[in-house]
Amino acid sequence: MKSKELALERVLPEEIEKRSFELITMELGGKVLNPEYEPVIKRVIHTTADFDYADNLIFSPHAVLEGIKALKEGVRIITDTNMGMAGINKKALKRNGCSISCFMSDEDVAEYAMLHHTTRAYASMDKAAKLSEDCIFAVGNAPTALVRLYELIKEGIICPRLIIGVPVGFVNVVQSKELIMSLPDIPFIVAKGRKGGSNVAAAIVNALLYQIQQP
Amino acid sequence: MKSKELALERVLPEEIEKRSFELITMELGGKVLNPEYEPVIKRVIHTTADFDYADNLIFSPHAVLEGIKALKEGVRIITDTNMGMAGINKKALKRNGCSISCFMSDEDVAEYAMLHHTTRAYASMDKAAKLSEDCIFAVGNAPTALVRLYELIKEGIICPRLIIGVPVGFVNVVQSKELIMSLPDIPFIVAKGRKGGSNVAAAIVNALLYQIQQP
Numbered sequence: 001m002k003s004k005e006l007a008l009e010r011v012l013p014e015e016i017e018k019r020s021f022e023l024i025t026m027e028l029g030g031k032v033l034n035p036e037y038e039p040v041i042k043r044v045i046h047t048t049a050d051f052d053y054a055d056n057l058i059f060s061p062h063a064v065l066e067g068i069k070a071l072k073e074g075v076r077i078i079t080d081t082n083m084g085m086a087g088i089n090k091k092a093l094k095r096n097g098c099s100i101s102c103f104m105s106d107e108d109v110a111e112y113a114m115l116h117h118t119t120r121a122y123a124s125m126d127k128a129a130k131l132s133e134d135c136i137f138a139v140g141n142a143p144t145a146l147v148r149l150y151e152l153i154k155e156g157i158i159c160p161r162l163i164i165g166v167p168v169g170f171v172n173v174v175q176s177k178e179l180i181m182s183l184p185d186i187p188f189i190v191a192k193g194r195k196g197g198s199n200v201a202a203a204i205v206n207a208l209l210y211q212i213q214q215p
Numbered sequence: 216m217k218s219k220e221l222a223l224e225r226v227l228p229e230e231i232e233k234r235s236f237e238l239i240t241m242e243l244g245g246k247v248l249n250p251e252y253e254p255v256i257k258r259v260i261h262t263t264a265d266f267d268y269a270d271n272l273i274f275s276p277h278a279v280l281e282g283i284k285a286l287k288e289g290v291r292i293i294t295d296t297n298m299g300m301a302g303i304n305k306k307a308l309k310r311n312g313c314s315i316s317c318f319m320s321d322e323d324v325a326e327y328a329m330l331h332h333t334t335r336a337y338a339s340m341d342k343a344a345k346l347s348e349d350c351i352f353a354v355g356n357a358p359t360a361l362v363r364l365y366e367l368i369k370e371g372i373i374c375p376r377l378i379i380g381v382p383v384g385f386v387n388v389v390q391s392k393e394l395i396m397s398l399p400d401i402p403f404i405v406a407k408g409r410k411g412g413s414n415v416a417a418a419i420v421n422a423l424l425y426q427i428q429q430p
């Protein structure tokens with residue numbers, strides 16, 4: 001009888017990611033992915049081991065190219081969780097001169113949320129709207145953040161470079177994503193349905209960053 | 216025709232989580248969950264919107280009670296990602312006098328991994344093994360961390376209070392979890408199969424913390 005240790009596949013540390021992507025490609029079989037979207041879809045599957053994302057991820061035309069362009073220009077990224085912020089590759093951000101912020105734990109955001117009887121996620125989008133620059137928004141947790149982004153865009157107050165709209169859950173998650181997908185002029189990458197998460201948001205940002213070739 | 220905004224469910228900010236758990240319970244229908252495991256299973260589904268976890272999560276006998284006991288005693292938690300660490304409720308940790316560490320970005324860990332031609336996750340478990348205390352390990356990313364924990368336990372070097380073994384992915388993920396589930400005397404909570412993640416690891420720790428009633 002084989003011992004359990006023997007069942008481990010021998011893969012060098014630096015080869016693990018490459019081997020994972022090979023296995024994902026094999027398992028996707030004959031499924032044809034749009035080459036622009038493929039690196040994003042595969043990295044999200046790599047992050048979740050969930051092949052539903054091969055069908056769930058919805059891209060506005062050229063959303064990936066728009067996102068990469070913004071990152072090359074040193075865009076600021078706003079996330080709705082510290083967890084999402086922690087999962088984004090800081091070295092790759094720095095190489096491109098990008099910055100990243102999450103306002104969820106800020107005292108002024110907590111006060112604003114309490115005063116307006118709303119969520120901190122909603123309030124943190126209002127704080128982001130006061131920035132002088134157009135940002136990438138990576139929303140992996142709070143549908144209320146997406147709802148507020150939708151309102152701010154409709155009111156002409158912000159014009160995001162890209163919205164990564166992948167909150168997860170049960171209350172208004174599906175609806176909030178539909179709102180973002182109804183926007184005609186804003187680049188978006190959305191995980192249709194209930195699934196998503198901070199890990200998915202971070203994986204999508206990383207998938208864009210890793211496509212930027214360094215000089 | 217209803218506007219898209221009207222389709223949003225009206226739920227007060229402080230009621231969103233409660234409403235989510237109601238929807239999860241409804242959707243689980245008649246499925247009978249072990250009451251000890253139920254809060255963990257439901258919180259993981261809340262975090263992922265993935266009902267596979269109703270069947271995937273495997274608990275050693277009394278793993279939840281053992282984990283709660285350790286947390287009440289102010290145990291130290293070791294994670295294999297900064298993302299997992301970011302997702303764990305710091306206020307709840309502090310209330311119980313618990314601490315948390317992730318050694319993945321430490322320079323000595325990077326050097327050790329390079330020298331021994333292994334992963335930083337593996338090396339970071341060796342660093343944790345040098346601590347004078349028995350810890351809870353929350354592994355959401357690296358199967359090599361679980362493999363090293365298994366070896367260190369078999370060698371009698373460590374005796375974890377609980378292993379949360381939920382790495383995600385394709386290379387040795389399934390096997391590494393089987394190794395942990397083969398340990399007869401170590402409490403574990405494992406996501407059988409390929410699925411898991413730093414978000415799942417954090418959700419499990421939080422599910423344990425939230426069951427501790429404050430005096």
